[in-house]
Structure formats: structure tokens, C-alpha cells
Amino acid sequence: MSGSTGLLAEGQDLRIVGFLCNWCSYGGADTAGVARCEQPTDLRVIRVPCSGRIDPLFIARALISGADGVLVSGCHPRDCHYAEGNFYARRRFEMLKQFLSVTGIDPERFHYTWVSASEGQRWQDVVTSFTDRIHKLGPAPKLSGGTGYDEECLKEIAAAVALGDECPCHKEKA
Amino acid sequence: MQALAELKEQIRQALPELDVVIGWQQGYDALHTSPLFIRSEEDLEKLVVNEFCVVNPASYLREMRGGKKVGLVLKGCDSRSVIQLVQEDLLKLEDLTIFGFGCNGVLNHAKLQARFGDIGYIKSIENSGASVTIEVDENKETVPFSELCADKCLTCSYPNTLQCTHFAGEESSKEAESEQDKALEEFEKLSMEERFSFWQDQMRRCIRCYACRNACPMCVCKDHCLANSRETKWLSEEVDVQNNFMFQLIHVMHLTGRCVECGECERACPMDIPIMLLRRKMAGVVRDVFAYNAGTNAEETPPLMCFKVEEPTIEERH
Ligand code: SF4
Numbered sequence A: 001m002s003g004s005t006g007l008l009a010e011g012q013d014l015r016i017v018g019f020l021c022n023w024c025s026y027g028g029a030d031t032a033g034v035a036r037c038e039q040p041t042d043l044r045v046i047r048v049p050c051s052g053r054i055d056p057l058f059i060a061r062a063l064i065s066g067a068d069g070v071l072v073s074g075c076h077p078r079d080c081h082y083a084e085g086n087f088y089a090r091r092r093f094e095m096l097k098q099f100l101s102v103t104g105i106d107p108e109r110f111h112y113t114w115v116s117a118s119e120g121q122r123w124q125d126v127v128t129s130f131t132d133r134i135h136k137l138g139p140a141p142k143l144s145g146g147t148g149y150d151e152e153c154l155k156e157i158a159a160a161v162a163l164g165d166e167c168p169c170h171k172e173k174a
Numbered sequence B: 001m002q003a004l005a006e007l008k009e010q011i012r013q014a015l016p017e018l019d020v021v022i023g024w025q026q027g028y029d030a031l032h033t034s035p036l037f038i039r040s041e042e043d044l045e046k047l048v049v050n051e052f053c054v055v056n057p058a059s060y061l062r063e064m065r066g067g068k069k070v071g072l073v074l075k076g077c078d079s080r081s082v083i084q085l086v087q088e089d090l091l092k093l094e095d096l097t098i099f100g101f102g103c104n105g106v107l108n109h110a111k112l113q114a115r116f117g118d119i120g121y122i123k124s125i126e127n128s129g130a131s132v133t134i135e136v137d138e139n140k141e142t143v144p145f146s147e148l149c150a151d152k153c154l155t156c157s158y159p160n161t162l163q164c165t166h167f168a169g170e171e172s173s174k175e176a177e178s179e180q181d182k183a184l185e186e187f188e189k190l191s192m193e194e195r196f197s198f199w200q201d202q203m204r205r206c207i208r209c210y211a212c213r214n215a216c217p218m219c220v221c222k223d224h225c226l227a228n229s230r231e232t233k234w235l236s237e238e239v240d241v242q243n244n245f246m247f248q249l250i251h252v253m254h255l256t257g258r259c260v261e262c263g264e265c266e267r268a269c270p271m272d273i274p275i276m277l278l279r280r281k282m283a284g285v286v287r288d289v290f291a292y293n294a295g296t297n298a299e300e301t302p303p304l305m306c307f308k309v310e311e312p313t314i315e316e317r318h
């Protein structure tokens, strides 16, 4: 059970953002916590109502700002609290994942998966192996210019999640 | 051009039923056309159809919303943007009358300029289809069409207007020069680090004029663009690498499964930033995973507006 693999033990935290759906994966992380499973400390969690609420731009924003990794986790397909959110999400995440390489951001820095509320152990495995992977990749290259990854950026992403705005043109139609 | 006479006749007959027909007219010099809004038979006389009809008339549709009966003269590539908008329920096919023809490609001004220098002073231009002969000052030069045409015409597989109400002239038998996207293939030979630093340099040059967005026929929400929203604040007013790059990602990602690869964005960019690399990559990913080509079939549902419970082409991430 190790949050402290050889790599992690060096104590250097990297900057990983985790988007966790409220119904399953956030619960799964909680279950892991209650069971006192050891977890790496690099992860900053942003709680979302549903993986379907995760605009892939949240992920892009974190990566462009210089986050070293982004982990997304929702309810397993067929188990979505809102029935279909994660099905739409899966398509969007897959598009982003395969697109990323052309930007020069290593697609390995982004992972999406599914963890249910009862799967504390699974959450621990997911977060540990992802964190290991990011530590192997090392810090992400940073753009020289811009504010970079900071508290402000995380706050703005969280605020955007809370606002829940939709694309107005598709709402109003032609 | 025979198609032109036929087109004019078709438009003339349809005009009484329409509020406006959008096409092209001669611009301020031999190398440019500008949009033409045909409301009467006199306007119709100005219509031209040639290899300088670069701009997509469908880009003006957004201003035409609200029950107007609009006619459009569209190249094959332009028609894809209209069909995609129909697929997204943003336009109704029954409100549109589409006048189609067979397109043999359009010329790229940047390439013309690179080849002939100041093209403001050209004497004449002739296009045989296979080659272009241009007379500038005392020089007369003939260049293969494919060296001067828009990049999109090199890989174009839809030169004939799709789903049109009327079709004029002969169908174009123009074939794609190559299936492959050579520029993207070359670019993908670079390492991740090299790609990242390439974009860092390119994005530093971006002046965030939004010309790429404004020229895009698929950017229907310009007035509500995330790039301008202050609540959520996606971008700051700073024109720095990070904000510029983020803006490009907004554009690309909002066009996932929607971008018809018309190249208008890159053409409009005053800084010559090769942003089509990003668009073509995304369109390729959409093709690979969903076997979907944006704007080619009005009956199809765009891939991000639907899903399958089991996704046979997406690796299950347990
Ligand atoms: S992409 Fe095809 S339809 Fe469009 S201008 Fe080029 S040849 Fe014509």
C-alpha cells in the first residue's frame, strides 16, 4: 500500500489537479480516507457535480497553466447518477486525450477513469499509479509568459465549475 | 464559365421567393472578390465565380437568422459548414436555397505573394485549371495550380457542393492530390518538447485580434464567446503566451467534431500562425475514433452530441 514509492519518497510534490465527481469518485476518495489508505499528497481536488460537468477546457486550462498532471474520475459507465453524464464525458475526454500530443503537452499527463463510492482501494490504486507516472515524467514544461499555475488559476477553475454556464448559442438555437 | 450563366439563371428564377442570395463579386483588384448580397436582378449581374472566391458566404448566415429565406452560392467546402450547422439544429435546411457548382479550387494569396512579390500590380491572370499564368510588370510566369492553391484544396474530397437545391454546370472531377496531411505528419515527427516550444514561439506572436474566430463559419457564438466572458473569466486581457494558447485551445475544442477544415481561420490570421495544424489534428482524431467527417451528411448526429453505451473505438479505462 504505498503512497510512498521510491519516487514519491523524495518528497518533492508535483502539481496534480483531480476532478472528481461528487457521487462516485469523491465518495471513493472519502472511503479510502476513512479506511486510512495512504495517499500521495500532490493532488488538489476539485469536486464536480458530475463528470459530464467537466468541460474539457477545465483540463486544458490546468495543463496550459503548468499543472504537471490532471486526473479525472467519475462514476463507472452505466452508473452515472444522472444516467448519461459520463457517456458524454467519455467522448470529450477521449478527444482531448488524443488531441493533446499536437500541442506538445504529453498526453500521459492526463488520465481519466471511473471509480465508484465503494471502491476506496481502487481510488488509492488510481491516484497512486497516476502520481507515480507524473513523478516519472517529472515537472511539465512551463510556458515562459503568463501567470502560470497558481492558487488563482485553481480558484478560477473551481469558480467556473460552480457557475455551470452552458454555451449560450446552443441553448438559444438559431 | 458555363456554370456562371446557369447559376445566374437559377438564381434569377428563385429570387422572387428569397430575401437575399449571398455570393461573390469582383473585389478591389483582379485577385480579390468580396461578398455580394443579391436582392434584385441588377445585383445578380455582378455575380462572379472563380478561383478568387475564397471567402465562405455561409459566414454571413449568422446575421441572417430569424425566418429569412436565404439563398447561398457555395463551394463544396463551404457547403460542409452549412450542413454541419443544420446537423446542430442551428439552421434549417428548408429556410435555405443552396446554389451549387463544381469547384476546381481557390488560390492562396500568401502563396501568390511569396511567388510574385507585390501582387497589387498584376496585369493579368489566367487559370487553365492545371496551371496559373500571371503577368506582373514585365514578367509572365506560369505556375502549377497546386503550388498556388489553398492547402485545403490539396486534400479536398468534396469539390462539388453537397446537398444543394440547384446545381449549375458540370461536376468537378477534381481529386485530392494526396490523402495525407503532409504538414501535420512532418510536425508530428518532432518531440513533445519541440512541439511545445514551437507553439510557445507561435503563440507569442499572436495579437489576439480574434480574426481566426471571426472568420470561422462554425463560430456561431461570437457575441457570447468564452474568450470575452468575464464571468467565468477564461482569459485575461493580457496578450501573453499562456492566454493566447488558451484562446486557441478554446477555439479548437469548441470545434471538436464541428470543424469542417475550411482553413478560414488560418487564412484570416494576420500573423500567419499555422493554427490549422491544431484543427486538422483534432479533425483527424474525430475521424479515427468516430469515422465522422463534419458537415457531410445532414442526417447524422455530430459525435459529441451523442454517445454509445459501449464505445467500440474507445479503450475502456477501468
Ligand atoms: S477545398 Fe475543395 S471545394 Fe473548397 S475551394 Fe478547395 S477545391 Fe474548392
Ligand code: SF4
Residues within 6 Å of the ligand: B205, B206, B207, B208, B209, B210, B211, B212, B213, B268, B269, B270, B271, B272, B273, B275
Ligand atoms: S487571427 Fe492569428 S493573431 Fe489573431 S487571434 Fe487568431 S491566431 Fe492570434
Ligand code: SF4
Residues within 6 Å of the ligand: B212, B215, B216, B217, B218, B219, B255, B258, B259, B260, B261, B262, B263, B264, B265, B266, B279
Ligand atoms: S476552425 Fe478554422 S478550419 Fe475549422 S471550421 Fe473554423 S475556420 Fe474552418
